[in-house]
Amino acid sequence: MTKPVFRFAPSPNGELHLGHAYSALVNWRMAQETGGRFLLRIEDIDVTRCTPAFEDGIYRDLAWLGLEWEKPARRQSDHFDDYREALEQLIDAELVYPAFMTRGEVRTRIAHDEAEGRSWPRDPDGAPRYPGDDKHLSLAERRGRIAEGAPFAWRLDMRRAMAHAGVAPRWDETGQGPRGETGIVTASPQDWGDVVIARREIPASYHLSVTVDDALQGITHVVRGRDLFYATAIHRLLQELLGLPVPSYHHHDLIVDDDRRKLSKSRGDTSLAALRTTGATPADIARMVGLG
Template sequence: MFVTRFAPSPTGYLHRGHAFSALTAFEAARAAGGRFLLRIEDIDATRCRPPYEEAIYEDLAWLGLEWETPVRRQSDHLDDYQAALAALTADHLTYRCFKTRKELAQAAASAPHGAAEVHRGAALPAAEEAARLAAGDPFAWRLSLDAAETALAGRPLSFFEEGAGPGGERGHILADPALSGGDIVLARKDVGVAYHLAVVVDDALQGVTHVIRGQDLFEATPVQRLLQALLDLPTPAYRHHRLLTGPDGRRFAKRDRAETLRDLRARGVSAAELKAELGFE
């Protein structure tokens, strides 16, 4: 059965771009006679807020969307992500990286061949790592691309694109995680799990068959495909859609204070009018 999801983060109020993505997934599920899931991606406790989560339910109900309950909230399922991290660690695919973002940026700026090269690393010598841990130094768990390549024994990765990537990519696409810029962060001290790991675990546990999302996440797909292969998880089909842009040509974004769905309601715009504007009659 066709299963898709809309997975917002409650770090601000939804805007037109979110409405377009949610409606695209909802209508796809309805056309296929499938299931539409809502997932709250609230792993970033420093930015996620309960009022924003409540507003998500309000806004989507206003748009006329219906979803299955209970809604999966990532913060309620941290054990699932830790289990996946433990499995990767048991297979010797991860290491603790003590480099700060500033140190990595400085190394990237001075590297002769780009950041991807300097972001590949390995575990510290045991004694040094023990000392850093004893001192309480922060670290990130990273997936070693070198170890992952060895584990896959040269097996190529690919995914099927039913929509279109930013460059019009469609069909079977080879996935090259090395283009991500180096070893992938799986978890941090301040955020118990990172986006890539959480999303592949969630999609597998929820039986998602089709990932429908904006083209801004197209470049995340090879990394997620790699994690699916290493964790022996099913691979969904992908359907990336265009991004909405405002009159200035820039895509709608929370950080740019794009007009929210709450703002639209406040000035009298109806859900039907917004859906017509977005191409959903």
């Protein structure tokens, strides 16, 4: 019987905080309880924000918590060829297109429609969906703009992708979504519109890289925060398009601050390293996140 495989996948663009500790401990404990494997993945495709110093801090924090993972950890920046191969499959199937609209052009387009009384659709995170005007460019126009050095991103043509998949993907949710979703969940990738799959300088976005990595690492159980519940729809669609295996998913509670906001690196929420310097112990951290 194949062992269950779990993973903790932080980005080294800041120090780990209590929310990360909770997710890492939940993954670790589930792996221990099922006799499974626990993997660490360093999600550093954003080479401008991710640093070796933060990566080293991840290793120190997890070791301090008493967690052990199979070595070496997978570093996404070492595997761009894997993502490029998946991207080429999507390009060959004509399921993605180069999107050239700048953020300013998108804002102008949306403002024009809203000024005329037309509401603009938004994705599950509340962001405006991409207009998709670029889909109407001819192949010659696309090639010409790329040859001229115009910046662009590869976006999933959601309508084509859904038609190619044939049916709405589903997944087995053993945790719970923001609205109490559990059990067999029917995905709604169309709610996201034409999401970014890769950029000109980086052959993957979060959606593509995490989907490819989970398949290549043989992940059987994706255990992560509830804030990523709806993004699972994109990952399930990509699995269908690329012929990848489907893990089960478990979305857990989020650790929030006194204002009920999710902890964030960008807001400078207290890091594990800072708590350690004040004398906190791994047992203290477990109690602080409700796992004591």
